[in-house]
Amino acid sequence: MANEKEEWKLEDFEIGKYLGEGKFGKVYLAREIKSGYPVALKVIFKKKLEKYRFWEHLKREIVIQSSLQHPNVLRLYAWFHDETRIFLVLEYAANGELYKLLRSVRHFSEKRAATYVASLARALAYCHEKHVIHRDIKPENLLLDLDGRLKIADFGWAVQSNAKRHTMCGTIDYLAPEMVEKKAHDHGVDNWTLGILCYEFLYGVPPFEAADQYDTLRRIMKVDLHFPSTHHVSLEAKDLICKLLVKESSKRLSIKQILRHPWIMNNADPSGSCNE
Ligand SMILES: CCc1cccc(CC)c1NC(=O)n1cc2c(c1)/C(=N\C(=O)c1ccc(N3CCN(C)CC3)cc1)N=N2
Numbered sequence: 001m002a003n004e005k006e007e008w009k010l011e012d013f014e015i016g017k018y019l020g021e022g023k024f025g026k027v028y029l030a031r032e033i034k035s036g037y038p039v040a041l042k043v044i045f046k047k048k049l050e051k052y053r054f055w056e057h058l059k060r061e062i063v064i065q066s067s068l069q070h071p072n073v074l075r076l077y078a079w080f081h082d083e084t085r086i087f088l089v090l091e092y093a094a095n096g097e098l099y100k101l102l103r104s105v106r107h108f109s110e111k112r113a114a115t116y117v118a119s120l121a122r123a124l125a126y127c128h129e130k131h132v133i134h135r136d137i138k139p140e141n142l143l144l145d146l147d148g149r150l151k152i153a154d155f156g157w158a159v160q161s162n163a164k165r166h167t168m169c170g171t172i173d174y175l176a177p178e179m180v181e182k183k184a185h186d187h188g189v190d191n192w193t194l195g196i197l198c199y200e201f202l203y204g205v206p207p208f209e210a211a212d213q214y215d216t217l218r219r220i221m222k223v224d225l226h227f228p229s230t231h232h233v234s235l236e237a238k239d240l241i242c243k244l245l246v247k248e249s250s251k252r253l254s255i256k257q258i259l260r261h262p263w264i265m266n267n268a269d270p271s272g273s274c275n276e
Pocket of ligand 1: 019020021022023025026027040042090091092093094095096097140141142143153154
């Protein structure tokens with residue numbers, strides 16, 4: 001990619017197929033013309049940002065995501081704007097959204113689930129080293145690259161975690177108890193979410209799902225965890241989940257302990273891509 005100093009502009013890119021859209025705009029496959037390099041170009045309308053007063057979020061997303069460089073964190077290469085739109089030049093993840101894969105296969109094998117949990121753990125270890133808490137890790141924010149490697153995307157809710165945070169955010173299925181209670185929280189919330197995701201990768205649904213939001217919150221607060229016998233899931237996998245979905249944040253397994261857990265050691269593919 002050209003050096004960072006040059007201001008990028010829309011003419012530097014050839015726009016390709018429409019990939020998807022979120023609340024603030026659409027994302028397209030694009031190619032940087034000089035290098036032929038494929039990127040995902042996220043187009044955000046300034047009008048929409050003003051309407052939802054989302055400038056602060058977007059600024060934080062840009063600052064945080066462009067400072068992170070890790071194989072399991074989607075790169076934000078650059079950004080530029082014209083009079084009506086802001087453009088984010090993002091890494092292109094050619095295999096799309098992980099949750100669509102999960103829905104299509106209903107649940108992942110233990111090898112695939114462990115590989116994704118290990119990739120998430122390594123990405124979160126890196127983010128926490130840089131004092132960043134993502135706070136909104138959910139299947140919808142996880143993408144897969146050409147080799148099937150997991151990429152955490154959408155840092156719209158991420159924050160620098162110097163002080164403890166109090167802001168309510170994210171889909172409630174993945175909220176840790178301390179966030180439900182609007183207590184101060186730190187990166188331990190991402191470890192809780194890893195437990196939620198590990199369960200969802202293996203069973204196809206998050207552990208505290210309920211008919212209505214109030215019941216989900218109640219189940220989270222009670223850590224009302226069950227392992228349906230409909231699926232065969234190894235004792236080691238259940239052991240890891242039970243050691244992450246712990247109400248007391250300081251008693252949850254640390255990221256290092258997750259990466260040394262027998263279920264991860266025995267099942268995760270070290271390369272991070274498991275196109276088995
Ligand atoms: C603006 C859209 C949005 C809103 C909110 C949050 C997020 C992050 C997930 C995003 N996406 C985002 O930022 N994205 C950044 C991205 C990105 C999205 C992306 N790829 C795709 O979206 C994609 C989708 C389907 C795809 N398929 C190929 C294989 N086929 C079998 C099925 C289709 C291939 C790629 N690459 N970088």
